[in-house]
Each structure stands twice: as C-alpha cells, then as structure tokens.
Amino acid sequence: MKVSTIITLKKDVLDPQGKVIHQALDGMGFKNVNEIRQGKYFEIDINEEDPKKAKLIVEDMCKKLLANLVIENYKIIETQ
Amino acid sequence: MKVSTIITLKKDVLDPQGKVIHQALDGMGFKNVNEIRQGKYFEIDINEEDPKKAKLIVEDMCKKLLANLVIENYKIIETQ
Numbered sequence A, B: 001m002k003v004s005t006i007i008t009l010k011k012d013v014l015d016p017q018g019k020v021i022h023q024a025l026d027g028m029g030f031k032n033v034n035e036i037r038q039g040k041y042f043e044i045d046i047n048e049e050d051p052k053k054a055k056l057i058v059e060d061m062c063k064k065l066l067a068n069l070v071i072e073n074y075k076i077i078e079t080q
Helices: A016-027 A051-066 B016-027 B051-066
Strands: A002-009 A033-046 A072-079 B002-009 B033-046 B072-079
Touching (some): A002 B033, A033 A051, A033 B002, A051 A072, B033 B051
Antiparallel strands (some): A033 B033, B002 B072
16 A cells, blocks of 8 residues: 655754745745745555554654654655 | 645656665665655745635646656645
8 A cells, every 4th residue: 555754844943945945936926925845755655455554664664764853743644 | 824735756757766765664674665756745835815826826836846747746735
C-alpha cells in the first residue's frame, strides 16, 4: 500500500527558501501572499497491507531518517 | 486562508533522490519498501477568503513558478 508523509519546518524555524519563493511570486505580480513555507513530501510504496502497521513503519522512518525532529514536524497524510 | 500544494514528479520520470532514500532505508533495516518518490510541498498563506479564488490563484502559481509541468504534476490538497 502507499503511505504519504509531509515534513514541514516547525513554526518558529526560519524558512529562507520559502521567503525567496515569496519574493519571486511577489515580483511576478502575486501581491496577496502573506507567507510561503516549503516542506518535503514522500510517497512510500510499502509491502504491508495493514494500514495501521504501514503507518507505524512510516512513522519510524520519519523519526529515524526522513525528518529532523529538532526543527521539523512530520504528518502522515494519506493511506490508500 | 491557507492553501497547500504538493508537487510530484510524473510517473515516468526517474526520481534518483527517491532511489537514494530507498537505499538508505534499506541499509537501516527497512526491507519492505517497494518504492519511494520524493516531492515538494508548499503551504501558502494567502490574502483571499474565498476558497475557490484562493485555489485558482495557487493553481496559477503552480503553473507559472512552483511546478515544472513538463516533468511534474501538482495537486492542491487542503484548504482551511
């Protein structure tokens, strides 16, 4: 089954990449943006048919490799 | 309001970064992964209270800056 996860910077952590994209959009005429924050997205196709177990495995992956929990949060968003 | 968008590589496009993460996970003992694909995630806080209009603006941003439509797809996922 496929499980997806979104990794985002914590609220208090500066996101310079997001700022640059914000400026670029501003320069292109998108004037009504307050803030942009960029994150990472992973789509993991896993050999596990039980959604709960698959989610637990992906959570483990996030903790051990995908996310830096000091500055990032992860969210497991979709299970199909 | 906040609108989020996920940018992913199209199915037929190679994802070397995902492959490397796959190998790393494999080396760490996660043996039951079939495939990992990485994408980008943007959380856009926009000065527009109408969800439909906000989505249209973000779609426009995806087409003009955030996504490379030759090799990437975008999905607008969440509107709060």
